[in-house]
Amino acid sequence: MINYNKVExxxxxxxxxxxxxxxxxxxxxxxxxxxxxxxxxNVFPKIGYKKENFAMVSGxxxxxxxxxxxxxxxxxxxxxxxxxxxxxxxxxxxxxxVWVATGDGDSMAIGGxxxxxxxxxxxxxxxxxxxxxxxxxxxxxxxxxTPMGSVTKTSPHxxxxxxxxxSGLVMGSQGTFFARxxxxxxxxxxxxxxxxxxxxxxxxxxxxxxxxxxxxKVHDMVTNRETKxxxxxxxxxxxxxxxxxxxxxGIILKGTSLEVVEIGKNGIxxxxxxxxxxxxxxxGIQRMLGWMKAPDYPVAxxxxxxxxxxxxxxxxxxxxxxxxKTSDIQSVNxxxxxxxxxxx
Amino acid sequence: xxxxxxxxxxEDVVVKFVGDSGDGMQLTGTLFSDVAALAGNDLxxxxxxxxxxxxxxxxxAGVSGFQMxxxxxxxxxxxxxxxxxxxxxxxSLKANMKWVKPGATLVIDTSTFDEKAIEKAGYTLSPLExxxxxxxxxxxxxxxxxxxxxxSDLDIDKRLAERTKNMFVLGILFYLFERDxxxxxxxxxxxxxxxxxxxxxxxxxxxxxxxxxxxxxxIRVTFRVDPAPxxxxxxxxxxxNVATAWGLLAAxxxxxxxxxxxxxxxxxxxxxxxxxxxxxxxxxxxxxAEDEIAGICSAIGASFGGHMGVTTTSGPGLSLKxxxxxxxxxxxxxLVVVNVQRAGPSTGMPTKSEQSxxxxxxxxxxxxxxxxxxxxxxxxxxxxxxxxxxxxxxEHMCPVILLTDGYLGFGSELLRIPDVNDxxxxxxxxxxxxxxxxxxxxxxxxxxxxxxxxxxxxxxxHRVGGLEKTNIDGNVSTDPLNHQLxxxxxxEKIARIADYLPLLEVNGEPEGDLLVVGWGxxxxxxxxxxxxxxxxxxxxxxxxxxxxxxxxxxxxxVLSSFKKIVVCELNNGQFVNxxxxxxxxxxxxxxxxxxxxxxxxxxxxxxxxxxxEE
Ligand SMILES: Cc1ncc(C[n+]2csc(CCOP(=O)(O)OP(=O)(O)O)c2C)c(N)n1
Ligand code: SF4
Ligand SMILES: [Mg+2]
Numbered sequence: 018m019i020n021y022n023k024v025e026x027x028x029x030x031x032x033x034x035x036x037x038x039x040x041x042x043x044x045x046x047x048x049x050x051x052x053x054x055x056x057x058x059n060v061f062p063k064i065g066y067k068k069e070n071f072a073m074v075s076g077x078x079x080x081x082x083x084x085x086x087x088x089x090x091x092x093x094x095x096x097x098x099x100x101x102x103x104x105x106x107x108x109x110x111x112x113x114x115v116w117v118a119t120g121d122g123d124s125m126a127i128g129g130x131x132x133x134x135x136x137x138x139x140x141x142x143x144x145x146x147x148x149x150x151x152x153x154x155x156x157x158x159x160x161x162x163t164p165m166g167s168v169t170k171t172s173p174h175x176x177x178x179x180x181x182x183x184s185g186l187v188m189g190s191q192g193t194f195f196a197r198x199x200x201x202x203x204x205x206x207x208x209x210x211x212x213x214x215x216x217x218x219x220x221x222x223x224x225x226x227x228x229x230x231x232x233x234k235v236h237d238m239v240t241n242r243e244t245k246x247x248x249x250x251x252x253x254x255x256x257x258x259x260x261x262x263x264x265x266x267g268i269i270l271k272g273t274s275l276e277v278v279e280i281g282k283n284g285i286x287x288x289x290x291x292x293x294x295x296x297x298x299x300x301g302i303q304r305m306l307g308w309m310k311a312p313d314y315p316v317a318x319x320x321x322x323x324x325x326x327x328x329x330x331x332x333x334x335x336x337x338x339x340x341x342k343t344s345d346i347q348s349v350n351x352x353x354x355x356x357x358x359x360x361x
Numbered sequence: 362x363x364x365x366x367x368x369x370x371x372e373d374v375v376v377k378f379v380g381d382s383g384d385g386m387q388l389t390g391t392l393f394s395d396v397a398a399l400a401g402n403d404l405x406x407x408x409x410x411x412x413x414x415x416x417x418x419x420x421x422a423g424v425s426g427f428q429m430x431x432x433x434x435x436x437x438x439x440x441x442x443x444x445x446x447x448x449x450x451x452x453s454l455k456a457n458m459k460w461v462k463p464g465a466t467l468v469i470d471t472s473t474f475d476e477k478a479i480e481k482a483g484y485t486l487s488p489l490e491x492x493x494x495x496x497x498x499x500x501x502x503x504x505x506x507x508x509x510x511x512x513s514d515l516d517i518d519k520r521l522a523e524r525t526k527n528m529f530v531l532g533i534l535f536y537l538f539e540r541d542x543x544x545x546x547x548x549x550x551x552x553x554x555x556x557x558x559x560x561x562x563x564x565x566x567x568x569x570x571x572x573x574x575x576x577x578x579x580i581r582v583t584f585r586v587d588p589a590p591x592x593x594x595x596x597x598x599x600x601x602n603v604a605t606a607w608g609l610l611a612a613x614x615x616x617x618x619x620x621x622x623x624x625x626x627x628x629x630x631x632x633x634x635x636x637x638x639x640x641x642x643x644x645x646x647x648x649x650a651e652d653e654i655a656g657i658c659s660a661i662g663a664s665f666g667g668h669m670g671v672t673t674t675s676g677p678g679l680s681l682k683x684x685x686x687x688x689x690x691x692x693x694x695x696l697v698v699v700n701v702q703r704a705g706p707s708t709g710m711p712t713k714s715e716q717s718x719x720x721x722x723x724x725x726x727x728x729x730x731x732x733x734x735x736x737x738x739x740x741x742x743x744x745x746x747x748x749x750x751x752x753x754x755x756e757h758m759c760p761v762i763l764l765t766d767g768y769l770g771f772g773s774e775l776l777r778i779p780d781v782n783d784x785x786x787x788x789x790x791x792x793x794x795x796x797x798x799x800x801x802x803x804x805x806x807x808x809x810x811x812x813x814x815x816x817x818x819x820x821x822x823h824r825v826g827g828l829e830k831t832n833i834d835g836n837v838s839t840d841p842l843n844h845q846l847x848x849x850x851x852x853e854k855i856a857r858i859a860d861y862l863p864l865l866e867v868n869g870e871p872e873g874d875l876l877v878v879g880w881g882x883x884x885x886x887x888x889x890x891x892x893x894x895x896x897x898x899x900x901x902x903x904x905x906x907x908x909x910x911x912x913x914x915x916x917x918x919v920l921s922s923f924k925k926i927v928v929c930e931l932n933n934g935q936f937v938n939x940x941x942x943x944x945x946x947x948x949x950x951x952x953x954x955x956x957x958x959x960x961x962x963x964x965x966x967x968x969x970x971x972x973x974e975e
Contacts, residue, residue: 040836072816074662077827084824085837090816092665093826094658095688101623101655105662105670106816108646109621113666113816131658134651337641344642349611349781352640358597358778359399 023141023331024066024114031062036071038088044079049200049226050147054086056206057116057145061087063207064114064214072113074103076123078154079228080147083118097128100135103142111330114214115142122152125161125181136190139218141328143210146221148183149228150235157231164235183223184307184321188300194220195307196320199240200227205251205318212320218328239316250315252306254323257290260315267291268306268314275305277314298324368539370585373432375440376534379457380449380470381418382411382425385527389447390427391598393534396544398598398775401588402431405740405774405885406598407439412712419478424453433587437739437885439772441961445537445584447530449473449504451482458493466498466582468533470526472505500537500579502570504529511569517562525566532570538584542571595778601740601769602632604776605673605699608747609633610643613669615748616755616787620645621663623656624673628711629767630701633673653681657698661685664694665825667791667815669751673699676718677708679762680725686760687726690851692825693802693811695754695761695789699747702766704957713957714767716881717932722762723910723939729848731855733757734910736764736881741776743769746907748784755789757858758810764909766882766931768959789813795820801835809854859911865919869895869902875973876923880906880936883960887929890965901969909936912943920947927952927972929960 036058044050061071071089075081077096084091090113094102099117107115124132124146135142151169152158158171162183166175187195194216196209206224213220225236239248250260250268258268265280267290278285297303303322309315346352376393378386387408394406409426416423430440442462448454450473461467471489479487488494489501504526511529512522528549535542546564553559574580599607613620622645624634638647646668650656657672664670674682679700689696702718704710722734733753737746743765750763792799792812801823804811814821823835831838832846867876868891879887884905891903904919906912920926920940927950928937937951952968954960 069819091824095827098658101658102662105659106666109663109666109668340641346642349614353778361591
């Protein structure tokens with residue numbers, strides 16, 4: 018449920034054009050970021066909050082240009098620090114719907130520390146993680162998610178670093194919400210962003226974004242329209258994890274791992290297929306689903322984890338409310354006169 | 362021979378309590394100070410913690426101390442050399458004899474002077490027997506044995522008895538200074554309210570110590586320090602760090618903006634974070650961040666959100682905050698940064714004080730990045746300067762760095778408790794909801810200050826950020842002339858704060874032979890030294906800077922009115938070089954000390970005398 022107590026609802030119905038800014042969009046033609054903008058402009062009016070209550074915070078990178086392109090309050094921060102800035106903003110004013118736009122470098126290299134800690138605290142913000150697996154703005158150096166062996170401007174002989182799997186990092190940081198979407202499925206992205214907004218806590222939405230200039234087709238194996246039905250599985254809560262062009266493949270839990278099976282073969286029926294529980298607080302199976310990699314597995318899309326949990330900002334407000342009700346010290350004058358004092 | 366119980370009346374006296382970390386010296390010193398304050402003395406205190414949490418027993422590294430200076434006149438510093446030293450073990454005596462005045466009174470717990478402890482302290486012979494203490498009034502008290510005797514009627518275990526040693530010694534001191542026991546007895550009763558045994562043991566030990574003082578043959582002189590002529594009012598004893606925290610809270614209350622602190626623990630600034638964490642009933646939001654960068658960035662986010670954003674730290678932490686400070690400069694958001702300076706570079710000497718972050722505060726950022734820099738100059742005035750730093754930050758929409766230091770932060774003095782409603786009003790320039798004329802960088806003509814428009818307020822949607830923006834509209838711009846304009850505006854905006862600052866006040870004649878210049882935490886020592894020399898009829902005056910950027914408007918005039926100037930700092934000459942840059946026509950002398958120690962009055966008067974004679 019959307020926590021309407023926190024963020025005030027708009028008295029009038031808003032539409033997509035309410036969120037279009039007057040700034041010129043400067044991403045390269047064909048960049049996957051355009052689709053993310055489209056999805057956000059779709060979903061903000063649907064979420065239904067007052068226009069003034071949306072705040073968009075970003076770091077530095079192509080992705081971090083985002084706040085200029087939506088007509089909300091915006092803060093374009095410094096490299097890596099969006100999560101920290103957004104944390105302060107949300108804790109200061111829990112009545113805002115705070116969105117972070119960040120890149121793979123911004124969030125997981127220079128900003129890695131803030132990323133894991135905002136997740137651990139579960140501050141109620143939404144993070145749009147534009148994962149193009151490259152440093153776009155600085156023109157093509159490898160990032161923490163660049164595939165091993167990739168040739169980039171700073172790895173002419175191929176990278177020798179193991180990339181992060183974003184879901185692994187999020188769940189390792191005890192994140193309560195994780196979703197993944199390809200940039201060429203705006204409909205799914207819109208649905209997922211809506212779920213992220215509903216979640217009370219830090220919601221990370223990893224978008225497999227294509228950087229047409231510096232890492233073109235880096236997600237192609239997964240997102241290519243020709244093959245995507247076999248390379249992606251779209252998870253829906255309460256439904257069996259089925260995929261494939263003919264919807265005849267599925268995921269089962271065998272022993273302690275997941276396995277791809279074909280329905281109708283070796284006696285497998287739809288009843289054997291794993292049913293997705295995104296609300297489970299136990300991250301065990303969600304972790305495994307998030308970890309699935311092509312070509313051996315389909316890559317999981319949609320909301321993988323949405324575990325209900327208390328948010329930091331709610332807890333912080335509650336502590337203050339309680340203290341205000343119970344403490345003898347109600348003003349700084351009280352404080353100055355508390356403890357040992359004497360008259361001269 | 363002086364008769365026993367001759368009473369010596371003192372203007373002021375420095376008492377230092379030293380012992381092993383576990384001996385409770387901080388509590389002892391605090392209680393002794395409270396009693397002095399209640400008796401009407403002015404006072405200042407300073408704790409001397411060991412760097413280690415639990416250093417080995419009976420070693421020099423494990424010595425913990427508490428110094429207090431009380432008097433019947435205004436007290437400016439915790440004092441240099443002590444008149445009375447209370448030493449609980451050989452190591453603490455050994456470590457502190459160099460801070461003792463000739464002829465001072467030593468109160469020594471002799472029961473700890475066994476062979477092993479004497480050797481561990483680095484003595485070859487017992488100092489009690491080798492004649493090295495001749496010339497002092499030495500009060501030897503075998504405290505452990507005396508306590509055993511005093512507590513023998515009570516059913517008290519050995520460990521608890523051991524822990525009342527400090528109270529016994531305190532009893533001796535109360536006798537030595539003719540203090541009434543009522544207050545400390547009540548204090549003990551309140552502190553250990555629910556532990557009847559503990560109260561009984563401590564109260565008995567305290568009284569036994571007092572009686573020991575009365576009966577021992579070794580006390581030849583007792584002391585009297587009459588009340589100081591303090592202004593009438595309600596008082597409390599307060600450390601600089603607590604005063605800073607409370608000043609911030611007062612500013613939040615008066616401005617109507619909620620305080621948001623984003624901070625990461627670091628010595629000697631941590632107390633501010635800990636203190637503010639206690640005051641949720643005043644609405645303070647305290648965010649213990651994952652690092653200093655998150656500390657300042659969360660505070661900037663909160664400021665963007667219309668809160669009074671604050672971050673507190675010490676030198677190394679300020680280094681980490683540099684980039685984000687630039688962000689606060691360019692977004693023109695209010696931000697208070699408290700830097701409790703310590704000895705550097707790098708980790709340096711965390712528990713030792715220094716004034717060596719001035720250049721970092723002024724210039725330690727990329728780009729032309731002006732912000733306001735100010736400094737508190739006594740533990741109690743940390744309250745006012747924290748309040749004023751917040752006022753300037755909010756009213757002028759800029760970051761303000763408030764420099765204090767470990768010496769101020771840990772030190773304490775008496776604060777005459779103000780009524781918060783009497784403090785200067787704080788009027789943040791909030792934008793009106795739905796103001797059709799609102800633009801993020803439109804400015805007040807006189808102050809160049811932009812409006813503060815928080816998310817959630819209708820009709821004020823805008824963006825700010827680290828990229829250069831056009832003046833007024835706030836659109837991203839790399840236009841050369843716009844950048845020049847914005848650089849100039851940001852500089853001029855800070856410069857114009859000078860219109861709202863008090864003028865420098867000279868202690869002494871407004872012109873003369875020598876002007877002593879200081880800034881921040883050295884005020885007490887410089888005032889004491891200059892006052893002493895003024896009493897001797899020397900042509901010497903003193904001015905202490907609390908505002909560094911911008912400087913008070915009469916700075917040039919004041920500096921130009923003396924034959925000689927000496928700028929005294931606990932660094933290698935950072936303020937003097939700033940003054941050389943600002944007023945190059947004036948010749949400066951400088952006196953610097955970088956030892957992690959405060960100035961001693963004697964070394965200052967020596968230096969000033971030399972300069973006057975040259
Ligand atoms: C402190 C700092 N270091 C380095 C940079 C340079 N820099 C800007 S963006 C960037 C990487 C951006 O990569 P990513 O976060 O993946 O964003 P993308 O451009 O790919 O969307 C770097 C290294 C900077 N702006 N600030
Ligand atoms: S460089 Fe890549 S990420 Fe940046 S705008 Fe162009 S296509 Fe998009
Ligand atoms: Mg990237």
